[in-house]
Amino acid sequence: MVSRRRVRSNGDSRDDPGHDRAQLLLIGAITLAFIILGLVVVVNSVLLTETLSSGDSGRSGSQAATVEHELEAGIGGIAHRGNLRWDELGYDTYNGTLREVIEDDGFRSRYQNVTGNSRPVIVNVSVDGIPENQQARARTDESVNGRFGSLVTNRRIGHLSFDLQSNGDDATVTVEKATGDSIEIREVTVDGEPGFEITDETNTKCVIGNDRAEIDLVTGAVNATVDGSCDRRFIDPSTPTTVTIAGDTDASGTYDIVAKRDSEIINDGSIDPHAAWAVDVTVTYDSSDVSYERPYRVFLYGDRS
Numbered sequence: 001m002v003s004r005r006r007v008r009s010n011g012d013s014r015d016d017p018g019h020d021r022a023q024l025l026l027i028g029a030i031t032l033a034f035i036i037l038g039l040v041v042v043v044n045s046v047l048l049t050e051t052l053s054s055g056d057s058g059r060s061g062s063q064a065a066t067v068e069h070e071l072e073a074g075i076g077g078i079a080h081r082g083n084l085r086w087d088e089l090g091y092d093t094y095n096g097t098l099r100e101v102i103e104d105d106g107f108r109s110r111y112q113n114v115t116g117n118s119r120p121v122i123v124n125v126s127v128d129g130i131p132e133n134q135q136a137r138a139r140t141d142e143s144v145n146g147r148f149g150s151l152v153t154n155r156r157i158g159h160l161s162f163d164l165q166s167n168g169d170d171a172t173v174t175v176e177k178a179t180g181d182s183i184e185i186r187e188v189t190v191d192g193e194p195g196f197e198i199t200d201e202t203n204t205k206c207v208i209g210n211d212r213a214e215i216d217l218v219t220g221a222v223n224a225t226v227d228g229s230c231d232r233r234f235i236d237p238s239t240p241t242t243v244t245i246a247g248d249t250d251a252s253g254t255y256d257i258v259a260k261r262d263s264e265i266i267n268d269g270s271i272d273p274h275a276a277w278a279v280d281v282t283v284t285y286d287s288s289d290v291s292y293e294r295p296y297r298v299f300l301y302g303d304r305s
Contacts, residue, residue, distance in 0.1 A: 067123050068283065070115075072298045074107060075125070075281060080159070080300050083138045083258050083275035094274050095129040102127050124284040128295065134278035139265050140256045144173050144247035154178075154240045156260040158277060158301030159218055164253035166194035166211040171251035175217065175234075177201070178242035183234050185215065190226060198222070198230060206230035213253075218301070237301045258301070276300060 078101055088094040102108055108125055115123065136158065144164065164173065166187050175183040181201030188197045194211035208215075210224035218237055222230035235241060245255060259265050260277045282295045 067115075067285075068294075068296065071111070071123075071125055071281070071283060074111065075102060075127075075279060075298045076300050078102060078107065079276045079279050079298070080258075083136065083159070083273075083300070084140050084256050087273050089271060089273060091130055091135060091274050094276065095127065098129075098276075098279065099127045122286045124286070126282050126284075128280035128282055130276045131278065131280055131297070134260075134276065134297075136258055136260050136275040136277040137265050137272040138256070138258045138275040139272055141254045142245075142256070144245065144251045144253050144255055145249060154242060156237055156239070156277075156301075157218060157235050157241050157243065157257065158237050158260060159216070159256060159258040160235055160243070161216040161218075162213065162253060162255045164196065164213040164215070164251070166196065166213075167250065167252045168194060169248075169250035171248040173248070173251050173253075174246045176244040176246060183217065185213065195226075198234075200234055238305070 079098060082088075082094070082098060082101070086094065086097055088097060103126060111125070112123060144162065160175070162173065162185065164185065168187070170187050172187070173185045175185075177183075183201065184199045186197050186199070188195055188207070190207055190209045193209070196208040196210075196213040197205055198208070198215065199205050206222070207226040208222060208224055208230070209226045212223075214221075214223040215230075216222070217234040220230065220232045220234065225231070235243075257265060258275050258277075264270065265272050278297050278299045280295065280297050282293055284293045285291065
């Protein structure tokens with residue numbers, strides 16, 4: 001007997017395998033679509049998280065660089081003033097005074113107060129002291145009247161500044177280098193008024209239109225220049241230098257000097273106050289995102305060695 005299929009009036013078969021295949025394909029397509037959609041959501045979430053994390057890290061790194069720049073300027077300025085004004089005859093006492101000024105006398109707390117509202121990081125700084133190979137000696141308020149013996153031999157000069165007063169006697173102060181070159185500061189008349197003229201070893205001249213000359217031979221800072229030509233360094237702190245300061249007997253004024261290493265600056269048997277070429281500090285960062293300590297070295301005179 002031949003089997004016959006029952007066919008609906010619309011012509012579809014109840015047992016049509018094509019119908020089942022279509023349903024399976026539809027279900028599979030929907031499932032695949034949900035899987036792809038889920039992957040897209042997951043990938044986007046990961047990328048967003050990485051972007052936010054990188055942004056936070058970048059901002060944290062930028063803030064840390066800003067903090068260290070600010071602290072370096074503040075601590076370096078304090079230590080330099082200490083070199084010129086603290087009459088400390090030992091590095092232990094110098095370190096103690098520096099810690100007291102920075103940690104106890106307000107610099108640290110004032111820095112925290114000033115920056116506390118501008119960044120979500122609490123910064124704490126402590127002074128570790130002057131490293132042994134970053135020690136220096138200083139002479140301050142030394143008279144330029146007369147002639148002095150040889151200054152530090154083959155040492156780096158971090159600071160050498162003059163405060164001269166014109167007295168109308170055409171006095172001259174000369175800074176002689178071991179190379180035989182010299183820098184001459186001479187009283188002159190500028191537009192009928194007292195002033196000074198600086199001539200360096202290349203015979204380049206600059207004129208100070210003031211009866212008082214404030215000259216920093218290391219940074220090149222000079223007051224009241226007539227033409228701005230004095231804006232240059234006369235002494236490089238990264239190069240070991242021997243200098244002698246010779247002043248006419250009529251010269252009126254003083255000078256300050258800071259030289260690297262533990263040695264008397266002027267070879268006359270005097271004991272020079274101890275000073276710093278660089279200071280080690282430890283900075284602590286504490287926020288909701290990061291907390292860590294970073295030791296680093298503050299150089300006072302731009303020399304990173």
